[in-house]
Amino acid sequence: MDIVRPEFVPDPSLSTAEMEALQRDIAEAAVFADEFAFDPDAVSLDGPAGQQTLGERPASVADDTATEGADQPLVAGVDQAFVGDRAISAIVVLRGREVIERVYAVEPTEIPYVPGLLSFREGGAILAAFSALEHVPDIVFVDGSGRIHYREAGLATHIGVTLDVPAIGVAKNLLCGRPRESLDRKLPEGARVAIEADAEVETATDGPIIGYAVQSRQYDSSSQYINPLVVSPGHRVSAATAADLVVATAAGYKLPEPTRLADAYADSVKGDL
DNA sequence: GCGACAG
C-alpha cells in the first residue's frame, strides 16, 4: 500500500527537537475517533456470519463459498524483530482466522531506542514492509503506543497517519498516562481500565481517556496473574473501539491474533536470516 | 537533583 502523507515519513537523521515537532504535527493530523467504512462488529475470528452457527444460517449463504467472508474486514498485525543493527518488520493480514497475506522487510536501524521516539527507529522498516503489501487492510494493529504518548503521536499514530489507515497501538507496557485503577493487581479476563492523560502528556488539554489497559487473558485458578495489554488509538479509531477490536481478535492468548502471528513471522524470518 | 521511560 502507498504512503499518503510523505511529509510525515520518519527521518532518523532529524534532531530530537525536529522529531518532536514532527510528532506534534502528526498528532494534529490524527483522528482519535471512529472513521472507517467497515462494521467493527464484523471483526471476529469466527465466520462471516458472526455469532451465527452453520445450523442457524440459511443454507444458501452457508453454501456460498464465493462470497464467504466478503464482508469480513481485513485486519493486519505488524511486529518487529532485531538482529544487530537491522530491523525486521513483518506484516500478517487476516480475514477472520485466515491468513490472506504475509510480507516482511529488513532495514538498518539508524538510531538507538529512545522512549518517545520509537517510530524513528522502527518506522523505516515498517513502511518498507507496507510498501510490499498487496492488500489494503481495513485496520492495522501496531506493536507499541498510539495516543498514549508524550505528544500523542506514538508508533501506531505515526504509521496510521502516514499511510492514512485506521491503526491501533497494542503495547505490553504503559509509556505514560494514569490508569483509573491500579493495574498492579489481578484483573479478571475481559476487564478494561481507562488510561487518562496526565502531566506527561504535554499535548492534552484536559484529562481525556487516551487508551485502555485490556485484560485479554487471565489465569482463573491461581494467585499468579498476567499483566494487561495497553491499547490506544493510533488513527481513525476511538479508544473504546480499539479495545473492542483487540478483544474481538484475541484467541486464548494475551496478544490479539494479528499481532501474535506477525510476531511469530518476524521471529521465523530472523531465524533463517 | 530524582524519577520515569513503548520496543
Add this chain to the structure above:
DNA sequence: ATCTTGTCGC
C-alpha cells in the same frame, strides 16, 4: 527488543 535453563502450573 535481546541474551537464555529450568521450572511452576493448568
